[in-house]
Amino acid sequence: MKTTKMKNRMMLFSTVLLGMAMATSACSGSNSSSGTNGSQVKQENGEKETKGEKKVLKVAFFQGGFGDAWFKELKSGFEASHENVTVELEGDPGIMEKMGPRFESGANLPDVAFLTNTHWQMWAAQGYLADLTDLYEGQDSDGVTIKESLNEAAQKYALYQDKAYNIPWSDGVLGMAYNKGMFEENGWEVPKTWQEFADLAEKIQAKGIAPIVYPGKVASYWDFVVKPMFVQAGGFDYLNEILNIDNPDVMGNQAKLAALQQFEAIFKNNWTLKGSEALNHTEAQMEFVNGKAAMIPNGNWLESEMKASTPEGFRMAMMPVPAVEGAKEANVYFSMVGDITVVPAKAKEQELAKQFIAFASSKEMNRKFTELTGNFRPFNYSLEGVQVSEFTQSVMDIMSNNKPFTFNSNNPMFTKMTLYPSGDAYGNIVFGSKTAQQQFDDDLAFAKDKWDAYKKEVGME
Template identity: 30%
Template sequence: MTEITPATPGVDRRTLLQRAAAVGLMAAPAAGLLSACVGGSDDTQKQAEGTKSADNPLGLDPKAPVEIVIFDGGLGTKYATDVDTPLYNKKWPDSKVTYSATQEISTVVQPRINAGDAPDMINNSGSKLMDMGALVSAGQAQDLTELFAAPSLDIAGKTVKDTLVPGTIEQGTFDGKPYALNYAYTVFGLWHNAKLFQKNGWTVPKTWAEFTALCDKIKAAGITPYGYAGANASYYQYLVILTSAAKIGGPDVLKNIDNLVDGAWTAEPVKQAAAAWAEIGAKYSNKSFLGLKHTEVQLQQDQDKVAFYPSGSWLENEQAADTPAGFEYAVSPVPSVTASDKLPQTAIYASAGEIYFVSSKGKNPRGGMEYLRTMLSKEAAIGFTKLTKTLTVVQGATDGLTISPGLTSGNDMLKAAGSDIFSYRFDTWYKKLDDEARAATNELMFQGGTADKFCQRMQKVADAVKADSSIKKFQR
């Protein structure tokens, strides 16, 4: 059976995969504080466990309750209540699933982890997500190796790992072990209303010259050419800045940033990208967006007051209630900044995002892993995509589906990219860098900042993170 508890009121939306978060994030405790807070009670807590078998490969106790907490953001929560939990209970009818939803994960869940009363499975996302690196370092996240080695729930002859898009497990790996499941496969780019573009005869730009020329035309038509929400969604914007940097200099630009290589943020490709986007912010955006939330700017786009909006492929579903009948979501890659970019214009940032993890010190970690195994079944993945208009990391989960215009556009962009797909990890590894990138991006785009100042500001914080022995370091 399923017990539904009311969602906790909150404010903002999610971060990508992995992501994802926003300006004003609540500071998550450092690993040392986490370890100190949780103390000894939950270290010796009796955890539910059953007998492993072919039908029960993770060895959960079939009668033990499972508690899940879901982030209530752009993906909604119906996939959990209407798809995943019924599927879990179909196999384990005696296991009561206690469910709750919130938009403030760290506010609601962090105190419970610190008190030794962690939920079993948590969707760690939103503008107040918890610091995943700190959770791993404090031993609060369950090693998911057994989960990925277990048989798929409904794809015969394959392990869970075999059913996943390549790179999925690596996206949630810390120090060589998987501690998180990044479930939603998200493509990022510049979103627009295809019907508006058709009506005006506007062509999606591929070069920077085409981009700025089109922005001039859009501006002349009385529409803000480009916008994003500075109050809580500036990570959308620093993502496209870094996308441009990776196209200019190649994917190692982002790898160097992740690995805290000296001078990674002041490298020429990052400066060129920041300078190009600073011009867009100065000439083609609206400074009032600095104080707006994502849904407020997204609503303006739905009203054809904003042409281009940077986001991930969750956008169409997030705006479903406010999207008028004549609006058709479409997405395109970020235009090439220079004629000598190392990656083609079709290259994109795409990755497994939307973090789910199991509490290692909770009452029923094996039940939490089994719930994730349910989510990774093909049936659950299809249900998720139908409800959210978002791909999952389960291969073939859209086979035979009639999908929405936005998701179709994202799929087309993904196919065109081929192997030219990249991502970064610093945002989940080092919260200080993520926070600083949000603030520095708003300064660059809305407050007259310069590329040099942006790069120097980011490098200073990266150097501080690198020198801080209390911060666990990761490499890729």
């Protein structure tokens, strides 16, 4: 919905993006350039490109919570200013499982791929990704670069060994969604701490409702709750230690134990819907919108992903993850910067692909993304005048009033170790095969045991 407070709350998204060089006349009226045999054809007064051979640009994308409406807008807009170009879209919810083998074989490659969060640095190190530094740093006709337009977290995430190999393409909040209608009907306050959550959970259970439903078949959704607790407990200093891990003792920080123990408390107190362990993410979300649970670990794509299945009148919102006891950083949120736009090193139309990415990064296309999906791009752009839902407004409020963090790292040792090197912490704790303390101890012992071998394996010794 549209609110009168939006302008003030969205200072975070102040307009610094002046319009990319590739913005088409259909979207911004600015000049654009073509990929015709390496030459640039200046577009003026809304004229379409008419020179050059006919080309096909293959664009693959993860088709999930964001849907495909924005990609269809990109296709029509880009084709409108490139008369000789046809954009072929490949939307696939299973694209992530398929891209690795396609990179390795070099067969059936797209020219541009919009992918979800992955260890893309490995692809860059293996030579599978095209260097996009010229696109990332090069100025357009207005003197604006993608680097200048991206927010700080996204700027850092684009780089590997001082070169840009991806352009991040989505942003938002990973955390906990709640049934706002249910909360208001019962007079429940959104908990700011886990002690407040514990008190609230008893009230929810007294109504015969489960406090939380979760997708047990997609355990990584618990990251959206547990990782904020890591940062709350240890602060940004601990986050930096984890991301730039230079010795195995980093695994022994008590902040990690505090986060795991609070996660363990969720199950010790039976705060989850019975049977959640057997649900995939869609099934868990269905239980949530059907009122079987008051909250769900999720991201800001939830509303758009469940749009067709949400009962009329159902109201949802995002809330900050409750703070752990003694938090060093209580007011933080997990930014979902991490989804990537890449060009395969063996792509046929690399220059045209770069133009397409620049067009997708334009101010109008960023605004269009939010308008069509209710989600966000990792660019600094204005949303003034864009109507958003109550759910999207709640996400905007979190982003405006809390400090963002990500768990993105270019450190190969972090990639190798991960947070839980000794095994699946969530599964172990949920099913009782390990306590939080045992998981913590095993992770530290594993890190010490494997440290020297892993250093050699990643080429750091």
